[in-house]
Amino acid sequence: MKRKQFMQSVAGLITGAAFLPDLSQASLGELPGKPNPAMWPPVDPTDERFWQFVRQQFPLAPEKHYMNTGGLGASPYVVIEAVQGKMDELEKISETGHSEELWKAIKANIGRLLGCDADEIALTRNTTEGINIVANGLPLQRGDEMITSTHEHVANQVTWLALQRRKGIVIKTFVPSSESHQENIDRIEKLITKKTRLISIPHSTTTTGLVMPIKELSRIAKANKIWFFVDGAQTLGMFPFNLHDLGCDAWAASGHKWLMGPKETGVLYVRKDMLDIIQATNVGAYSDEVFDFEKGTFTFVPSAQRYEYGTVSIPLRVGLNAAFEFVDRIGIENMWKRDQALSARLFNGLREIPHVRVLSPANASLRGAMITFMHDEIPYQEIQTHLNKFNLRTRVVTEGGLAALRISTHIYNNFDEVEMIIEGVKTAKKS
């Protein structure tokens, strides 16, 4: 496609109408643009019209080509309405709405979908809060070593740097390899010493979407008596996994990325036998099982709820549960197939462009649904500015010393948008 055609196609997409499927009219119910849950078509991940229907479950403006789910996910109507509905209900009576029954039901649902027990789940504000709970709760001491990568999100750099300053821990890093799982295993194993107490790595890196071999690393950590924390910010809602099967000691994620939940929601998993090792440091109402202030005694609840404290937003947590249910309704395997198909096309299309270097792994089994690339002749900021003109929302990557652009492809994206990115990069010019 030549530049002129590209502009025309972008213009066509921006007007939106040509893009809306006929199927929608039959499926949406009375309110155009709003879903009627009773009218969902059968889930068919191979039918483009099904994904057009899914796209219409989001209020995301048709002219907005949102491709930064790794930063923040768009939320579907069902999630927004769950939050609004609960808020309306609670504001009529001015109550917090906190009920143990509701809490347990939400966590049981999350545990079922993530492959762990409800008691191993704490509801948090975001991944960062989960990381902080783990970092500050582990009994790490001066001179203890931890291993992490050079491609961490700022949340996973600053938290550990603060611990280094406060407690004198030693941080050792490896540069992640996009070549193979074994290469990353080797790089981590080389850093293990008698003083290593912790490995902290992402499930999938924020930089290139590289997926780490968590299961194998869990075995290595266990064999060496090393704690193993996994940052799942870039995998919750992207692909299926089972936390017990992964075998890590703790795992934290945000509800507001690939899961498409309300903003400021998160999930922290702490395996049962780690509950007394990762000390609860921020505590209060809901952390305790019993306490007697006069006698100076208390016990924590025998679950990950001990990491929760004080009044929180029940509407947001109800919305998080709705996001899990939305994902479950489509099926995480189906979503993953879609995301993989979109990102594979993007990967292949970008790789054919002269001077473009795709930094995400070439082996599809090593990557998530984010493709990161750089141009040898055009600075990443200029490419982003060019893509912005066509409402293509991307994210710059500077972590790990990279100077690149990252494109997330999720269930509300489509192949036309992927082609727009490819054509946009092809037509970008150095200023």
Ligand SMILES: Cc1ncc(COP(=O)(O)O)c(C=O)c1O
């Ligand atoms: C790997 C990783 N960890 C942590 C975070 C921080 O997430 P949040 O701001 O939701 O805590 C991000 C955000 O992009 C991330 O990519």
